[in-house]
Amino acid sequence: xxKQETKMSGPSLCAACPNNGIGFxxxxxxxxxxxxxxxxxxxxxxxxxxxxxxxxxxxxHVLCSGWGFRFVQLPDxxxxxxxxxxxxxxxSASSVLEERVHFSVKALxxxxxxxxxxxxxxxxxxxxxxxxAVLAKSWAVEAENSDNMIAALGQCSGEGRxxxxxxxxxRRIAARTVVHGQRYPLPLRQRHIxxxxxxxxxxxxxxxxxxxxxxxxxxxxxxxxxxxxxELERLGSLH
Amino acid sequence: xxKQETKMSGPSLCAACPNNGIGFxxxxxxxxxxxxxxxxxxxxxxxxxxxxxxxxxxxxHVLCSGWGFRFVQLPDxxxxxxxxxxxxxxxSASSVLEERVHFSVKALxxxxxxxxxxxxxxxxxxxxxxxxAVLAKSWAVEAENSDNMIAALGQCSGEGRxxxxxxxxxRRIAARTVVHGQRYPLPLRQRHIxxxxxxxxxxxxxxxxxxxxxxxxxxxxxxxxxxxxxELERLGSLH
DNA sequence: CGGCAGTTTGATGTTACTCAATTTAAGTGG
DNA sequence: CCACTTAAATTGAGTAACATCAAACTGCCG
Numbered sequence: 001x002x003k004q005e006t007k008m009s010g011p012s013l014c015a016a017c018p019n020n021g022i023g024f025x026x027x028x029x030x031x032x033x034x035x036x037x038x039x040x041x042x043x044x045x046x047x048x049x050x051x052x053x054x055x056x057x058x059x060x061h062v063l064c065s066g067w068g069f070r071f072v073q074l075p076d077x078x079x080x081x082x083x084x085x086x087x088x089x090x091x092s093a094s095s096v097l098e099e100r101v102h103f104s105v106k107a108l109x110x111x112x113x114x115x116x117x118x119x120x121x122x123x124x125x126x127x128x129x130x131x132x133a134v135l136a137k138s139w140a141v142e143a144e145n146s147d148n149m150i151a152a153l154g155q156c157s158g159e160g161r162x163x164x165x166x167x168x169x170x171r172r173i174a175a176r177t178v179v180h181g182q183r184y185p186l187p188l189r190q191r192h193i194x195x196x197x198x199x200x201x202x203x204x205x206x207x208x209x210x211x212x213x214x215x216x217x218x219x220x221x222x223x224x225x226x227x228x229x230x231e232l233e234r235l236g237s238l239h
Numbered sequence: 240x241x242k243q244e245t246k247m248s249g250p251s252l253c254a255a256c257p258n259n260g261i262g263f264x265x266x267x268x269x270x271x272x273x274x275x276x277x278x279x280x281x282x283x284x285x286x287x288x289x290x291x292x293x294x295x296x297x298x299x300h301v302l303c304s305g306w307g308f309r310f311v312q313l314p315d316x317x318x319x320x321x322x323x324x325x326x327x328x329x330x331s332a333s334s335v336l337e338e339r340v341h342f343s344v345k346a347l348x349x350x351x352x353x354x355x356x357x358x359x360x361x362x363x364x365x366x367x368x369x370x371x372a373v374l375a376k377s378w379a380v381e382a383e384n385s386d387n388m389i390a391a392l393g394q395c396s397g398e399g400r401x402x403x404x405x406x407x408x409x410r411r412i413a414a415r416t417v418v419h420g421q422r423y424p425l426p427l428r429q430r431h432i433x434x435x436x437x438x439x440x441x442x443x444x445x446x447x448x449x450x451x452x453x454x455x456x457x458x459x460x461x462x463x464x465x466x467x468x469x470e471l472e473r474l475g476s477l478h
Numbered sequence: 479c480g481g482c483a484g485t486t487t488g489a490t491g492t493t494a495c496t497c498a499a500t501t502t503a504a505g506t507g508g
Numbered sequence: 509c510c511a512c513t514t515a516a517a518t519t520g521a522g523t524a525a526c527a528t529c530a531a532a533c534t535g536c537c538g
Contacts, residue, residue: 146385151319153392154437198393
């Protein structure tokens with residue numbers, strides 16, 4: 001498998017974490033920090049739960065490498081995936097200010113997670129306006145993404161929802177890594193797509209087959225290849 | 240029509256706005272303010288657009304009385320209602336830090352809207368930690384509400400989604416006003432429910448008929464009467 | 479009284495779910 | 509290297525949920 005090319009390669013602020021030049025992690029850390037005191041890294045295998053709903057945690061988490069997802073479990077056992085986490089993502093911006101959250105987080109691939117103590121980050125918030133700006137930005141992006149997901153789930157057909165999800169992930173991947181030949185690494189099972197867009201895995205399989213047959217896109221073996229991004233946008237655009 | 244009883248009746252900080260003791264408006268204002276300089280009120284009739292998507296505004300808006308809703312318009316003309324706004328609600332917490340938002344806002348009833356200059360609020364943010372706390376709180380609540388809506392749209396049937404919406408609105412109303420005999424003022428047309436939960440108005444009508452026939456709840460003439468809140472919770476609970 | 483927006487009801491079509499069987503892919507241990 | 513196992517994906521057939529279209533019916537207002 002080809003080595004990932006990361007798009008941004010500023011000075012690595014943290015030896016253990018190749019991605020903290022982007023997103024929140026990089027903004028909070030400062031050169032003079034002896035970080036070991038209040039920041040720690042974990043490497044976690046695929047499939048493991050990283051955070052449990054309704055449990056207080058003193059840490060704010062950032063995904064440094066690999067993929068994860070944020071979800072809620074419903075009483076009937078079904079699961080709604082709220083969003084996917086890519087390298088550089090905060091689990092949730094609200095976790096900076098609230099120690100208890102209503103969702104759980106799971107590792108999709110093997111991941112590297114950074115945990116930073118909430119009180120230290122909040123101290124930084126008042127001291128450093130740049131940190132506030134970064135937090136505000138990721139907050140605004142999260143809110144807009146949530147609203148888009150609501151619109152996709154509420155107004156789009158199955159094809160539309162899946163097209164929207166693929167486009168959304170494509171854009172996020174493209175913002176982080178260099179993409180060659182419209183091929184995007186997408187380590188999702190059809191079950192994850194199903195739980196994200198509110199369809200059954202069986203139906204997801206059928207829709208993806210249609211996309212393949214029509215020559216729009218092919219998702220298999222963890223790679224999404226897009227042939228007609230125009231067609232995909234026609235199906236899954238919200239604006 | 241009976242006069243609304245408001246639950247919280249602290250000192251009114253703003254003569255024009257009966258509700259700014261609750262929510263954001265009250266927290267930002269301070270006694271010594273000569274508010275007229277940077278805060279203004281509008282009274283707007285039902286149905287009017289209060290904010291247009293993608294247009295910059297120097298103001299942060301709070302709904303002081305009446306109902307409104309936040310929505311996006313899709314290219315095919317369909318509309319997704321993202322949430323309903325009740326007295327005391329910020330249009331959106333993110334509008335405090337971003338001058339351009341991706342959604343529109345409309346008045347559902349006649350409303351009273353307060354607009355406060357963003358720069359003044361941001362000045363308050365750095366000066367007064369209590370304001371930060373209030374903002375953080377409404378931010379966290381908004382994020383949780385969005386996640387709940389995603390879960391409802393993704394995992395629930397039509398009956399479940401409508402039950403969830405009714406319960407959600409009941410709780411929000413009960414937090415603001417005293418409720419007598421399980422009767423909640425709900426100035427929504429079935430079209431609004433449809434656009435919020437992603438069903439057609441026709442289907443909403445059928446589901447509400449079912450709720451009536453089963454003796455669960457009756458929504459008509461702008462009033463929701465709940466007979467079996469247990470049954471409603473069984474249908475529409477997410478946790 | 480007529481007009482209009484909202485709601486209700488019926489008939490029919492489409493989308494997506496369920497259940498079940500089959501195929502594919504990826505291990506794992508002999 | 510090959511049987512055996514297991515998770516994932518695919519395919520088909522039948523069904524349930526929801527949309528669409530169209531026609532009444534309601535309340536309200538001028």
